[in-house]
Amino acid sequence: MEKPIRVIQYGVGWIGAAIVRLMLEKPGLQVVGAVDADPEKVGKDLGRVAGANRDLGVPIGRDLASCAPSGADVVVHSTTSSLKQVSSELMECARLGAHVVSTCEELSYPFRKQPELSAQLDQFAREHKVALLGVGVNPGFAMDKLALTLASACHRVDRVKVHRVVDASRRRLPLQKKVGAGMTVEEFNAKVATGVIKHHGLPESLAMIADALSAPVERIEETIEPVVATQSARFESMEIPAGRVLGVHQVARGLRDGEESICLELHMFMGAPEPTDSIKISGVPDLSMQIPGGIHGDLATAAVAVNCIPAALEAKPGLRTAKDIPMCFFPGRGRS
Amino acid sequence: MEKPIRVIQYGVGWIGAAIVRLMLEKPGLQVVGAVDADPEKVGKDLGRVAGANRDLGVPIGRDLASCAPSGADVVVHSTTSSLKQVSSELMECARLGAHVVSTCEELSYPFRKQPELSAQLDQFAREHKVALLGVGVNPGFAMDKLALTLASACHRVDRVKVHRVVDASRRRLPLQKKVGAGMTVEEFNAKVATGVIKHHGLPESLAMIADALSAPVERIEETIEPVVATQSARFESMEIPAGRVLGVHQVARGLRDGEESICLELHMFMGAPEPTDSIKISGVPDLSMQIPGGIHGDLATAAVAVNCIPAALEAKPGLRTAKDIPMCFFPGRGRS
Numbered sequence A, B: 001m002e003k004p005i006r007v008i009q010y011g012v013g014w015i016g017a018a019i020v021r022l023m024l025e026k027p028g029l030q031v032v033g034a035v036d037a038d039p040e041k042v043g044k045d046l047g048r049v050a051g052a053n054r055d056l057g058v059p060i061g062r063d064l065a066s067c068a069p070s071g072a073d074v075v076v077h078s079t080t081s082s083l084k085q086v087s088s089e090l091m092e093c094a095r096l097g098a099h100v101v102s103t104c105e106e107l108s109y110p111f112r113k114q115p116e117l118s119a120q121l122d123q124f125a126r127e128h129k130v131a132l133l134g135v136g137v138n139p140g141f142a143m144d145k146l147a148l149t150l151a152s153a154c155h156r157v158d159r160v161k162v163h164r165v166v167d168a169s170r171r172r173l174p175l176q177k178k179v180g181a182g183m184t185v186e187e188f189n190a191k192v193a194t195g196v197i198k199h200h201g202l203p204e205s206l207a208m209i210a211d212a213l214s215a216p217v218e219r220i221e222e223t224i225e226p227v228v229a230t231q232s233a234r235f236e237s238m239e240i241p242a243g244r245v246l247g248v249h250q251v252a253r254g255l256r257d258g259e260e261s262i263c264l265e266l267h268m269f270m271g272a273p274e275p276t277d278s279i280k281i282s283g284v285p286d287l288s289m290q291i292p293g294g295i296h297g298d299l300a301t302a303a304v305a306v307n308c309i310p311a312a313l314e315a316k317p318g319l320r321t322a323k324d325i326p327m328c329f330f331p332g333r334g335r336s
Helices: A014-023 A083-095 A115-127 A145-151 A173-178 A185-193 A202-213 A297-307 A309-314 B014-023 B083-095 B115-127 B145-151 B173-178 B185-193 B202-213 B297-307 B309-314
Strands: A005-010 A029-035 A074-077 A099-102 A131-134 A156-167 A219-228 A245-256 A259-269 A276-284 A287-292 A318-321 B005-010 B029-035 B074-077 B099-102 B131-134 B156-167 B219-228 B245-256 B259-269 B276-284 B287-292 B318-321
Touching (some): A115 A318, A145 A276, A185 A245, A202 A219, A202 A259, B014 B297, B074 B083, B074 B309, B083 B131, B145 B202, B145 B276, B185 B245
Parallel strands (some): A005 A074, A131 A318, B005 B029, B074 B099, B131 B318, B156 B259
Antiparallel strands (some): A219 A245
């Protein structure tokens, strides 16, 4: 007899809401609680806030303790990109004895950039016998896990090159703003300097690949540049005059002695032609893969989070990443 | 401190030999024994038989007991395609307390076709606290695991279509013969009827996908047809006159009420144009993937087997398949 997996949604922003709507389609998942820091959302029914157009009988709570008196098997966590900011939230979940699936970008592979915090979270999760699993489509899938999966068919891997091209005009407005669409180059550069414009996750993806392959990467270099409109262009959400910014071109390179062994390149701009995810492994044998049209970031992040719930339940306690788990579609059964 | 993983190679045929040569490149693996039923090989040094052109100090034994008195962490098993034929060998490995990575095609996903034998092997492996892991490039990767991995980015999966095109002229001669290259159509059909010509694994791949997706597949249909030369063609290994067979076109379909939800199609023939692996998922969102040139079957089977060794060590005891494990390149470190 299969019984439903009891889930709490932590964070009901855009991604969190998409996750909730998807979870409602899976009979084996039972959403038993929800948390959000926004006073506007607290007390309201999760179904309404998440755009499910019906009451779920699950009021959004201010904190975990108040929202799920009888606990849960898993917390799906989706608040912000910064691991420092969310680490106390993750510990709160672990203390509840629930496994955590989090879309926090910096959690996708934190070991290189934040070794101390990683060790601390790993230790804490082990003590509470739960898995803390960082997931997402990027980082966590398109530019790392997929390349590692492909590499399992190789005898030797010398070099990995991943290129993701996203047409930002087909994505939601907040993402268009996040890549600087419509800004002047000066505005763009200022926002890059203060860290406002930035896809989070390239160094994490690169570190995941480097460690999995034991690739000799001593240094990770990252560059962010604007893609500038050469002629004015009209999109559904905005018009962008010539000379203004369409979006970002971001590259992370893994280097040793100046030589590049891993290169992750992301083009994310309005009207980007031929959106694609492509992976090229140079080795024995060479192996390359293309996903024409690309993986839809907004849809896929929610999908990956929900699809990884069973893997989180099966994972070894501790801090885990996409590298450690089998990734698969989750049809929505409960657990036996 | 990392210590090497101790491995026994069970079966030193073409694939087994390729696996051994690859294992010798991984410092974290120590080949401590080898078994083969062929009296011509027994007593000879594994390094010579496997084509490594040097002695390894590992004589090939007739059976497991005689070849590895002090045991091993893993047995890499590569003898034949038939699960019935190898099940006693697999049990012999489990009895030794070693995890098993096997390239036996029918082990890749045996639960539908051989439920009783599967249950028996699963029980036996659990009792001996080892994992029995069926792996390979096809079945086990190109036409199943890769599709499931891709599906982790989907909200809903309605239909899966996988198409693998292999140019048999770029593969070894035994494989060319296995697909019927050079035969008359009558010879081909006779060999299909007796089960001699057949790629093993399509129903296994299809069952793996169906079960993982909870796809409503009541029946699996399989067809095998010859691809016939319309004009004579010269290849490195043979010349094939017009009217003779170039290879196979094999299709497996997963059906419910006559409706197809999964289709796996394999073209494997001499001179096949544009070898490719392609996967097409219809769902939310649609998602398709191509590997131009295709995954090289001979190279990749050895690669997958060796790369999956760490996953076998980490897997839960019992009968396991590619679906259950993270697939990744194994750089060849030992274990800590």
